Amino acid sequence: MAAYLRARIDRGTLEPGNKLPPTSALMHQFNLSDNAVYRAIALLKAEGYLVSQQGKGVFVADRRKLLAGAQRIRGITQGGETIHHKLSARVQAPEWVADHLGEGECVNRVRTVQRGDFVVEASQSWVHVDVARVVPEIDAPAPCDPTWQAVYEQRSGDTVEVASKTVDARITTDDDREALGLADDFAVLVVRSVYMSEGKVIGVGQAVYAPGHPLSIS
Template identity: 55%
Template sequence: MSARTVAEMVSDLRQQIDGGVLQPHAQLPSTRVLMDAYGLSDNAVYRAVALLKTDGYVYSRQGRGVFVADRRALIAGAERIGGITRPGERIEWRHSIRTDAPDWVAGYIGEGECVERARVVRRGPIIREASRSWVHRDIAAIVPELDEPAPCNPTWQAIYQERSGEAVENTSRAADARIATTDDMAALELPSSTYAVLLVRNVYAAAGRVIGVGEIVCAPGRPIELNPRPS
């Protein structure tokens, strides 16, 4: 067939996944098959698949290939910005500000100014999760939407990847629990007697450097489903 663009390949596969033509956990065709199907180079196919990973449409299994994600199971993470919510849930934007990177964030992206973005996901009267991300200030030169008080569409990672040509990977995903802080209780609208919260942290890298980190906090009894997740 005639050559198509990376954007057209991504759009076509998204439609197949959203329409159920490609079922959850089905393996994507090989790179060679996709190259032939869309008339693209191997690098172009890799870029398209990376975009699908960033948007939560597919995930990798080391040594086995790329598989279709079950988007119905995604209830946390950057995909929320793309509008993936369960019935009765809504995203409430909190802020996008320039601030000095907290110590633990600075350990990943370096000291100094960064862009901090925050939002919550509410189900009825209950806030199900609160999340914040800290993005390296250099990324805002390519994704100026980071400084706007609104979600990026579809995600800041996908926008950066599209404009820079650098694949963005979630290089680390860690789940844990911690003693609830005053900020946690305020963000989740929890009583002061709350002892612990659930925590998930993500690290995003491109071209061999960390460009941002994210933190999702949930109250006890409001668990985060972790699988399947794009790598």
């Protein structure tokens, strides 16, 4: 039962907020005792897949976080989500990026994260050109497995860390609406991160989160 539910949540068939059937229905479906059902649910709660709401039942947990630090470097997607790379190009660093990365050319990578048919996040990163000597894949509009930061760590032997993170909100821009597939203006959450290695800024990132998809800040 636990493996079945875990797989459905990972695939996105069971979505955050979906309510589990009552214990009696699960007992019948999986031919289990009530104690076995309770143990399976307790296991999935401990793993972060399920959450109880007093007097309401057991629900699929929202496992998406505003990932930061080592979590974000290891990967940004959750079960049922896919990354779609839109662009990778050499550009001149925008003013706010240049404040961290320095003026001049950098690699701009653009992607979206989808849950089913919905875009839940539109992200961009601006990476120092020196990183391309270690991770040449950043110049291609394709994923680095799991992220360019993790690949850089592995190949260079130098640790990558998030030096700072800011969380803000704004009304959608034209670019936001196009990236997120929105027809109207909404308030969106914007997270900016600065990545450093060996005392040097090697990249900055910006993630814009779509409205209507509950998030928890960590």
